[in-house]
Every structure is written in C-alpha cells, then in structure tokens.
Amino acid sequence: MAKQRARDLGLDVPGTPGRWNAITDVPGVEVGVTTLIEGDGPLVPGKGPVRTGVTAILPRGHDDRLVPVWAGIYALNGNGEMTGSHWIKDGGYFYGPVLITNTQSVGMAHHAATGWMIDHYPEVKTEHFWALPVVAETYDGCLNDINGRHLKEDHVRAALDGARTGPVPEGAVGGGTGMICYEYKGGTGTSSRKVGEHTVGVLVQANHGIRDWLTVFGTHVGPHLRDNLLFERERGSIIVVVATDAPMMPHQIQRMARRAAIGIGRNGTPGGNNSGDIFLAFSTANPIPRAEMETGKMSFEFLSDNDFDPYYMAAVEATEEAVINAMLAGEDFETLKPAGKTCAALRPDLLLEAVKSAKRLNAGKG
Structure with a gap:
C-alpha cells in the first residue's frame, strides 16, 4: 500500500507542485536508488544488520556529453x-x-562514480x-552497521544506471535507508514547485532534528x-539538493541554495x-558543451535579480514539504545504537491529531 504524502493528508501545504511533486519534475533530472536491507538482531560490526544505500x-x-550544470552551495552548519x-x-x-x-x-x-564517469x-x-563527482553524506550509525562499509561499487553503479525520471521513491530508500528525522524514521524525501514556465525541485536526505523542535506547516x-x-540532543544532518530549469548565474544559484536553510528551519531545526546542514543548488539552463567552454566568448541567459522572490519561495516551500514527505514514507526500524529501541514511522493519524491538539491549544491562548 502506497504511503500518504503531506498533500494527501489535507495539511496546509502551500504552493503548486509539478506533475510528480518531485525533483524529477525539472526536465532532464533523473534519480536512482540502491537500498541495502539485510540481517536482523544485535549489531555485529562488519556483518550487520545492514540498513543503508545510495541515492x-x-x-x-544519461546524456553522454560533458555539459555542466551551473551550481552553488551553502552550509548552514558544516558538520559534514x-x-x-x-x-x-x-x-x-x-x-x-x-x-x-x-x-x-x-x-x-566517489570511487564508483569516478569509474562510472x-x-x-x-x-x-x-x-x-x-x-569530480559530487558526493554528500549523513550518518546512519544508529540503525546501520555503518563501520561495516557495506556499500560497494556495484551498488553505486546500479543506482546511477537505474536513474529515471518520474515519481521518486521516498523514506527508507537509497542513501536515506538508515536515517532518522526529528526522532522518527527519516530518509529520502522530495517535492517541487511550479514558477511560471519553470520548475524548482528539491530532494532531501533528512537525518536531523529532535522531537521538541518539530513544526509541520506552521504548527x-x-x-x-x-x-x-530517542535522543537528548541533536545528532544528525540533512543534505538538500535544489534543482531548477530557470536560467540563473552561479551567484544567483548560490542564493537559491541558501534558501534551503529557511525551508528546513520551517520544520523547526535551528541547525x-x-x-x-549542507545544500547544493543547480540549474540545467544554459547548456554549454565542455569543448565550447575551453576558450573564447560565451553568451549566457539569466533572470533579473528582481524576479527571484517566487523562486526563493519555491525552494523554501519544496524543502519544507520534502522533509515531511520523507518522514511520512517511513517504517519502523529497530535501533542498533542504543540497541533495542524503536525508531518509529510518523503515523499520519498521530500527526493529524497532534496538529489538531496544537491548534486547539493555540486557540485557547488567544
């Protein structure tokens, strides 16, 4: 049975998504995952249980031409x-x-992606x-035998070769398999927003936050x-990838990456x-083959800075929603460190009741 996403629950989700409400709504962008779930019982370092993967x-x-994407990065907190x-x-x-x-x-x-390239x-x-591939990480050692380093070259290549457009799997899949978010099961989440003729799409690997902070669409x-x-203090991370087909210069794209910080902040984390908390943004516009970038003058199309506010809002909203989608797609896992606890999935009925309780309390204070 398919998991419900945030929009399926009638929550106050702002903005207009694309067809799949996923990063793959940006034309040309493809996503693949390899998920490794093997073994049960107590942790035996080097043997398992295995709860990990790669996205x-x-x-x-799968264009085999070397054509760059224009990009920018931002780290809200650089512990990663x-x-x-x-x-x-x-x-x-x-x-x-x-x-x-x-x-x-x-x-x-990195080794496997280099070989693939x-x-x-x-x-x-x-x-x-x-x-020079881009590789990012978050820590899954609470649910996975992380020091066993069970991810192998074939697993990475399978994710790359299997990348496709269309709906993106969420929750305990790919790199998000062993991740925890606001003390619930976290992982991979995605969302998108339409901005005129363009699209802004986001994919997160959510492994951050403590329960007391959790805020869902303003509540x-x-x-x-x-x-x-599970935790007394924050001990995780989040990677956010923001994609768009809107024409932007690199310094403008770097400003888009910074807006992911506002998106995760809406869910409650202070970083x-x-x-x-590390964010990458890229634009697929202005495709210039590598050979043409070697020398000479080039032309470049880009938006006016004065037109950026709707794109900033799209990045914020899609990031916020992608985190909630990652949590709603979760399933219960048993923890390895500490052993024997339950990292529970965020149940839609409990979330909706919590939203109602919080709103009733706020109304009473008014």
Whole structure:
C-alpha cells in the first residue's frame, strides 16, 4: 500500500507542485536508488544488520556529453561532507552525477562514480579531463552497521544506471535507508514547485532534528508527539539538493541554495551543532558543451535579480514539504545504537491529531 504524502493528508501545504511533486519534475533530472536491507538482531560490526544505500541524481540524465550544470552551495552548519564543493564555489558549475550516502561510504561512492564517469563520458576516458563527482553524506550509525562499509561499487553503479525520471521513491530508500528525522524514521524525501514556465525541485536526505523542535506547516507539533523518543540532543544532518530549469548565474544559484536553510528551519531545526546542514543548488539552463567552454566568448541567459522572490519561495516551500514527505514514507526500524529501541514511522493519524491538539491549544491562548 502506497504511503500518504503531506498533500494527501489535507495539511496546509502551500504552493503548486509539478506533475510528480518531485525533483524529477525539472526536465532532464533523473534519480536512482540502491537500498541495502539485510540481517536482523544485535549489531555485529562488519556483518550487520545492514540498513543503508545510495541515492544518485543525474542533473542531465544519461546524456553522454560533458555539459555542466551551473551550481552553488551553502552550509548552514558544516558538520559534514560534500565533495567537489571547492570547484563549485570557484567555478560555479560541475559535471556529472550527485550521490548521497552514509558518512563512512563517501569514499566508495566517489570511487564508483569516478569509474562510472570514465566509462560514461568519452571525454573523460580519452582526454586530459578530470572526473569530480559530487558526493554528500549523513550518518546512519544508529540503525546501520555503518563501520561495516557495506556499500560497494556495484551498488553505486546500479543506482546511477537505474536513474529515471518520474515519481521518486521516498523514506527508507537509497542513501536515506538508515536515517532518522526529528526522532522518527527519516530518509529520502522530495517535492517541487511550479514558477511560471519553470520548475524548482528539491530532494532531501533528512537525518536531523529532535522531537521538541518539530513544526509541520506552521504548527508546532513536537510537544504533542511523545512516542518513541530517542535522543537528548541533536545528532544528525540533512543534505538538500535544489534543482531548477530557470536560467540563473552561479551567484544567483548560490542564493537559491541558501534558501534551503529557511525551508528546513520551517520544520523547526535551528541547525544544531552536530548537524551537517549542507545544500547544493543547480540549474540545467544554459547548456554549454565542455569543448565550447575551453576558450573564447560565451553568451549566457539569466533572470533579473528582481524576479527571484517566487523562486526563493519555491525552494523554501519544496524543502519544507520534502522533509515531511520523507518522514511520512517511513517504517519502523529497530535501533542498533542504543540497541533495542524503536525508531518509529510518523503515523499520519498521530500527526493529524497532534496538529489538531496544537491548534486547539493555540486557540485557547488567544
């Protein structure tokens, strides 16, 4: 049975989504996942249980031409990793895929994606051109044998090869398999917004927040949801990827990435000390083949800064909704550290009752 998403529950979700309400509503963007769920029982380091995976985002799908996407990054709290970030800051673009996995698997994901790029792009294989994939992470060691490093090269390649347009799986899938969000089961979530003729799409790997902070579309519900609490303080991270087909210059895209901070803030997090809150934004507009970027003058189409407010709002709203979608798609997992607790899925009935209780309380205060 398909899980309900935020819009299915009648919550006060703002904005107009695209066809799939997913990052893949941005034309050309494809997503693939490899999910690893193996074994049960207590943690045996190196053997399991395994609750992890990898998510692959192809900004230009399986196009075998080296065409950059213009990009920007922002870290609200930098307790985490995103490879390729230095060139994105300096060059304002990147080539190839984006991968999201667990903290101890960044090296394998980068190694595998580099091999995939060598095989996929003729220019990387035959010319003097580097492969510099973007790989980001969040920590899944509470639910997964993270030090066993169970993600292998074939798993990463399967996610890359299997990337497709259309609906995106959410919850305990791909890199989000072992993640926890506001002390509920978190993971992969996505959403999109239409802005005139353009689309802004977001994908999150949500592994952050404590229950007391949780706010759902303007209603502070955390104090009304006291089941299966896990942590005394923040100990997670969130990666947000924002995509658009709107024409933007790199400095404008970097400003789009910053708006993801407002989006996660709407859900309640202040960006905790232990959280790696790292955001990547890219635009698929202005496709200039690599050979044309080697020398000479180039033309570039971009929006006026004065037209950006609707795009900023789209990034904020889609980020906020993607986090809730990730939680609603969850399922109960048993914790490994500490052992034997339940990382519960956010049940729609409990969420709706908490929203009603919070609104009644607020009305009584008025």
